[in-house]
Amino acid sequence: RSSLTLGEKEQVNNKNGEDKQVVASYWGIKGQEVKKEDGTPWKWNCFRPWETYQADLTIDLKKHHVPTTFLDKLAYWTVKSLRFPTDVFFQRRYGCRAMMLETVAAVPGMVGGMLLHCKSLRRFEHSGGWIKTLLDEAENERMHLMTFMEVSQPRWYERALVFTVQGVFFNAYFLAYLASPKLAHRVVGYLEEEAIYSYTEFLKELDKGTIENVPAPAIAIDYWRLPADSTLRDVVMVVRADEAHHRDVNHFASDIHYQGHELKDSPAPLGYH
Amino acid sequence: RSSLTLGEKEQVNNKNGEDKQVVASYWGIKGQEVKKEDGTPWKWNCFRPWETYQADLTIDLKKHHVPTTFLDKLAYWTVKSLRFPTDVFFQRRYGCRAMMLETVAAVPGMVGGMLLHCKSLRRFEHSGGWIKTLLDEAENERMHLMTFMEVSQPRWYERALVFTVQGVFFNAYFLAYLASPKLAHRVVGYLEEEAIYSYTEFLKELDKGTIENVPAPAIAIDYWRLPADSTLRDVVMVVRADEAHHRDVNHFASDIHYQGHELKDSPAPLGYH
Numbered sequence: 001r002s003s004l005t006l007g008e009k010e011q012v013n014n015k016n017g018e019d020k021q022v023v024a025s026y027w028g029i030k031g032q033e034v035k036k037e038d039g040t041p042w043k044w045n046c047f048r049p050w051e052t053y054q055a056d057l058t059i060d061l062k063k064h065h066v067p068t069t070f071l072d073k074l075a076y077w078t079v080k081s082l083r084f085p086t087d088v089f090f091q092r093r094y095g096c097r098a099m100m101l102e103t104v105a106a107v108p109g110m111v112g113g114m115l116l117h118c119k120s121l122r123r124f125e126h127s128g129g130w131i132k133t134l135l136d137e138a139e140n141e142r143m144h145l146m147t148f149m150e151v152s153q154p155r156w157y158e159r160a161l162v163f164t165v166q167g168v169f170f171n172a173y174f175l176a177y178l179a180s181p182k183l184a185h186r187v188v189g190y191l192e193e194e195a196i197y198s199y200t201e202f203l204k205e206l207d208k209g210t211i212e213n214v215p216a217p218a219i220a221i222d223y224w225r226l227p228a229d230s231t232l233r234d235v236v237m238v239v240r241a242d243e244a245h246h247r248d249v250n251h252f253a254s255d256i257h258y259q260g261h262e263l264k265d266s267p268a269p270l271g272y273h
Numbered sequence: 274r275s276s277l278t279l280g281e282k283e284q285v286n287n288k289n290g291e292d293k294q295v296v297a298s299y300w301g302i303k304g305q306e307v308k309k310e311d312g313t314p315w316k317w318n319c320f321r322p323w324e325t326y327q328a329d330l331t332i333d334l335k336k337h338h339v340p341t342t343f344l345d346k347l348a349y350w351t352v353k354s355l356r357f358p359t360d361v362f363f364q365r366r367y368g369c370r371a372m373m374l375e376t377v378a379a380v381p382g383m384v385g386g387m388l389l390h391c392k393s394l395r396r397f398e399h400s401g402g403w404i405k406t407l408l409d410e411a412e413n414e415r416m417h418l419m420t421f422m423e424v425s426q427p428r429w430y431e432r433a434l435v436f437t438v439q440g441v442f443f444n445a446y447f448l449a450y451l452a453s454p455k456l457a458h459r460v461v462g463y464l465e466e467e468a469i470y471s472y473t474e475f476l477k478e479l480d481k482g483t484i485e486n487v488p489a490p491a492i493a494i495d496y497w498r499l500p501a502d503s504t505l506r507d508v509v510m511v512v513r514a515d516e517a518h519h520r521d522v523n524h525f526a527s528d529i530h531y532q533g534h535e536l537k538d539s540p541a542p543l544g545y546h
C-alpha cells in the first residue's frame with residue numbers, strides 16, 4: 001500500500017512550497033486546464049464552458065396555468081399572498097429584489113432533486129432524468145444569484161433575512177414535496193410566473209432610467225455567452241427567459257402528477273433552460 | 274395571456290389521443306431526439322450520451338490515507354466496525370452486496386452537495402465547483418445501482434432493509450457533515466477504500482467461477498462506453514475504478530479542511546470519475 005500520513009504530505013508540501021497543489025496531485029487530482037473558446041484561460045471554478053448556453057428569448061412570457069382544482073388555487077393564492085409583503089419590502093429596488101429572491105429560488109430544485117434521488121435509490125427505480133432536470137434548475141437559479149451579487153451587495157440585515165427565510169422555506173418546501181409533489185411543483189410554476197412579472201418591471205425601470213443600465217457582469221457574459229458589450233438589461237432578458245423555462249418545467253411536472261403518473265414515467269426535459 | 278385550464282388541456286389530449294406528449298408540447302417542452310454515436314436512438318432517459326465516459330483503469334487501487342489524528346481514527350474505525358456486520362450479512366454474495374451498498378453510497382454526495390448549495394446561497398459565495406463534483410459523485414453511485422439492479426434483484430426484506438438504512442444513514446451523514454465536513458469526507462474516503470477491497474474480492478469470485486461471469490447489462494455498456502461483448506467482470510473493473518476516484522476526491526476534500534481552508538477555496542476536480 002502506498003500510504004502517506006497527513007504529516008508526511010505536509011512535509012512534501014512545504015518542501016515544494018506549493019501547498020494545495022501538491023496535496024491535490026498526491027490524490028491524483030490534477031487541476032484541469034480549461035480554456036475559453038478564444039483560447040484564453042477559463043476564469044471560473046463554479047461553472048465550466050460546457051455548462052454555458054444561449055438563452056432562448058423567443059419563449060412565450062405570458063403563458064399562465066389557470067387554477068381550477070382546490071390544490072391549484074391553494075398554490076396560486078399562496079404565491080399571490082407572498083407577493084404583497086415582498087412588494088412592500090423591496091419597493092422598486094429590483095436589483096436588490098432579484099438578488100434576494102434568487103437565494104430562495106434555488107431551493108425547490110435542490111429539494112425536489114434530492115427527494116427523487118433518495119426515492120430512486122430506495123425503490124430501485126430509474127429517474128426518467130428528473131433528478132438531473134431539477135438539480136440543473138437549482139444550479140441555474142444559483143447562477144442567477146452569482147450574477148446579481150455583482151450588481152447589488154447584501155447588507156447585514158439582508159444576510160440575516162436570507163438566513164431565516166432559507167431555514168423556513170427549505171423545510172416548508174421539503175414537507176410540501178413529501179406531502180404533495182403536485183402542489184409543490186404548481187407553487188413553483190406560479191412563483192416563476194411572478195418572477196417573469198418582476199423582471200418585466202425591472203426592464204421598465206431600466207428603460208425609464210430610474211435604474212442605471214450598467215455593463216453586464218463578466219460572469220453573466222460567460223455563462224449566457226453574451227456579447228462583450230452587453231448590459232444589465234441584456235442580463236435581465238436572459239434571466240427572465242430562464243424563469244419562463246422553469247415555469248414550464250414545473251407546471252409540466254405538476255400536470256404529470258395530476259394525470260396520475262409519477263415523474264419517472266414521463267421523460268424529463270433535460271438541458272431545457 | 275394564453276391560458277388553458279387543465280380541463281381544456283385534457284380535451285386537447287383526448288382529441289389527439291397522445292396523452293403525455295401533448296401536455297408536454299403545450300408547455301413548449303419537446304422531447305429531445307437523442308441519438309447514439311452510431312445513429313440509433315438513445316434508449317435511456319435517466320442519463321444522456323454526454324454523461325457517459327470511459328473509466329480510467331490505471332488509477333492506483335492501493336492508495337491509503339494513514340489515520341493519524343483523532344478524527345481520522347474515528348472515521349477509520351467507524352468504517353471498519355461497519356465492515357463486520359456487512360460481511361456477516363452478505364457472506365460471498367457480492368452481486369447482492371454491490372446492489373445493496375450502492376443505495377447507501379449514493380447518499381453522501383447528495384447530502385454534501387445540497388449542504389454546500391444552501392451555504393453558497395446563504396453566504397452569497399461561489400462554490401469552487403464542489404457542489405457539482407459532489408452531486409456528480411451521487412449520480413455516478415446511482416448509476417452503479419442502476420447497473421447492479423440488472424444483475425441482482427432485491428427481495429422484499431432487502432427492500433425493507435434499504436429503506437431503514439437510508440433513513441438512518443441520510444440523517445447521520447447530514448448531521449456529521451454539519452458538525453464536521455472534515456470527518457464526513459474522511460469517512461467516505463475510507464468507505465471507498467473498503468469498496469475497492471470488496472470489488473477486488475468480487476473479481477476473485479468471478480475468476481474462480483463461483484459467481485457466473487454473465488454478459489454486461491446494456492445500461493453499463495452505454496454508460497461506460499464498453500465494447501458490446503463486455504461481461505460482468507468488465508463492469509466490476511470500471512466500477513472499482515470509479516470508487517478509487519471517489520476515494521481520492523473525498524480524502525482530498527478532507528485534507529483541504531485539515532489545512533484550515535474551505536472547499537470553495539480549492540477548485541474542485543470536475544468531471545473526475
Ligand SMILES: [Fe+2]
Binds near residue numbers: 102105141144239243
Ligand atoms: Fe432565477
Ligand SMILES: [Fe+2]
Binds near residue numbers: 247
Ligand atoms: Fe426560476
Ligand SMILES: [Fe+2]
Binds near residue numbers: 413414417
Ligand atoms: Fe459505487
Ligand SMILES: [Fe+2]
Binds near residue numbers: 465468515519
Ligand atoms: Fe464510491
